[in-house]
Amino acid sequence: MRRGCEEASDGCHGKFRGFGYRMTLARQSILDVLSRTSKHLSAEEIYHEVYKTHPTSGLATVYRTVELLVQIGLVNKFDFGDNRARYELEIGSEHKAHHHHLVCMNCRRVIDYTDFIEEEVELLSKTEKGLSKKYNFQIKKHIIQFYGLCDKCQ
Amino acid sequence: MRRGCEEASDGCHGKFRGFGYRMTLARQSILDVLSRTSKHLSAEEIYHEVYKTHPTSGLATVYRTVELLVQIGLVNKFDFGDNRARYELEIGSEHKAHHHHLVCMNCRRVIDYTDFIEEEVELLSKTEKGLSKKYNFQIKKHIIQFYGLCDKCQ
DNA sequence: TTAGTAGTGATAATCATTATCAATAAGGAG
DNA sequence: CTCCTTATTGATAATGATTATCACTACTAA
Ligand SMILES: [Mn+2]
Ligand SMILES: [Mn+2]
Ligand SMILES: [Zn+2]
Ligand SMILES: [Zn+2]
Numbered sequence: 001m002r003r004g005c006e007e008a009s010d011g012c013h014g015k016f017r018g019f020g021y022r023m024t025l026a027r028q029s030i031l032d033v034l035s036r037t038s039k040h041l042s043a044e045e046i047y048h049e050v051y052k053t054h055p056t057s058g059l060a061t062v063y064r065t066v067e068l069l070v071q072i073g074l075v076n077k078f079d080f081g082d083n084r085a086r087y088e089l090e091i092g093s094e095h096k097a098h099h100h101h102l103v104c105m106n107c108r109r110v111i112d113y114t115d116f117i118e119e120e121v122e123l124l125s126k127t128e129k130g131l132s133k134k135y136n137f138q139i140k141k142h143i144i145q146f147y148g149l150c151d152k153c154q
Numbered sequence: 155m156r157r158g159c160e161e162a163s164d165g166c167h168g169k170f171r172g173f174g175y176r177m178t179l180a181r182q183s184i185l186d187v188l189s190r191t192s193k194h195l196s197a198e199e200i201y202h203e204v205y206k207t208h209p210t211s212g213l214a215t216v217y218r219t220v221e222l223l224v225q226i227g228l229v230n231k232f233d234f235g236d237n238r239a240r241y242e243l244e245i246g247s248e249h250k251a252h253h254h255h256l257v258c259m260n261c262r263r264v265i266d267y268t269d270f271i272e273e274e275v276e277l278l279s280k281t282e283k284g285l286s287k288k289y290n291f292q293i294k295k296h297i298i299q300f301y302g303l304c305d306k307c308q
Numbered sequence: 309t310t311a312g313t314a315g316t317g318a319t320a321a322t323c324a325t326t327a328t329c330a331a332t333a334a335g336g337a338g
Numbered sequence: 339c340t341c342c343t344t345a346t347t348g349a350t351a352a353t354g355a356t357t358a359t360c361a362c363t364a365c366t367a368a
Contacts, residue, residue, distance in 0.1 A: 022334050022345060043325080058348040063325065079233035083356080084324060102291050111289055123277045128300065135265055136305035137256050143299045146282065151290040176314065176365065197356080212317040217356065237325080238355060 012074055019072055029054045030065045040086040040110055082108050100144040106153035166228055173226055183208045184219045194232060194240040194264055236262050254298040260307035
């Protein structure tokens, strides 16, 4: 059951070391929280979750770690319009794979979707190739979000 | 030369009234600023620009107006990762048409692109149709951003 | 004109995120 | 295992973008 967490943590451990960072208990627990959830957590929400097993950890460390994870590329940072950053593991979790988002403009609910990805992936790689050449821009990642009204809000 | 501005303002005037809002001098000048530029301005940048012809206008009004414009759908609000919201006219400007963005993860430069849109548009409408049905989600708009390194930063 | 209300400017308040700094602990050398 | 170097941390103050307040002004409709 916990495999996802451990996999994520282990993989991250190596990645951390590779970048010259240390793997600490605080970072470990933050990674665990992120790999355990299927939600898009804010820094404070991560902090509360970490608190349950690691009450000595501080909020500042959550901010620092999460920012680090974004730099390394293990975590994605999103703005869903509720005035706080939200974070999500990019890979390595049992819950998550690369996906895009539907954001309800009314209730702010966020839906992950992986359907239609096959076709999207094809066009994306084509688009990325074209853009790279035309603008001499080296594309690392993309964010695709559809805004609208969810079933309960229309 | 100013056609773009006036078109935008005029169109907006009607839209404002339609939503039960008044078209004021302050709102007018904010719209003018937005339709005159090709940049992605922050609230404070808009304020400084408005100040040149309208020194009595306040920053709070810029925030209020710009948020109003987002609700109405005339303006798009973006997060390019520099800790402030940036705004851009959705339509009706000589400078702008619907487009997507390349964001440099290093220097934070933002490039508008409209190339490849034809193919993207096709897939997008297909994707939107599928998502709408599957999730019973009514899609109003989308945000597509590619992150990476610009020519000067790689 | 007049009452009712939307909009405004100044500014205080909010609150997510950062910076500071002394104390702590990861992890390599010996 | 012990010691040393220094990255990391927790507490907390500071920052800064965005919002809320409020008294006042400008529309608008009758
Ligand atoms: Mn997601
Ligand atoms: Mn743009
Ligand atoms: Zn909703
Ligand atoms: Zn750059």
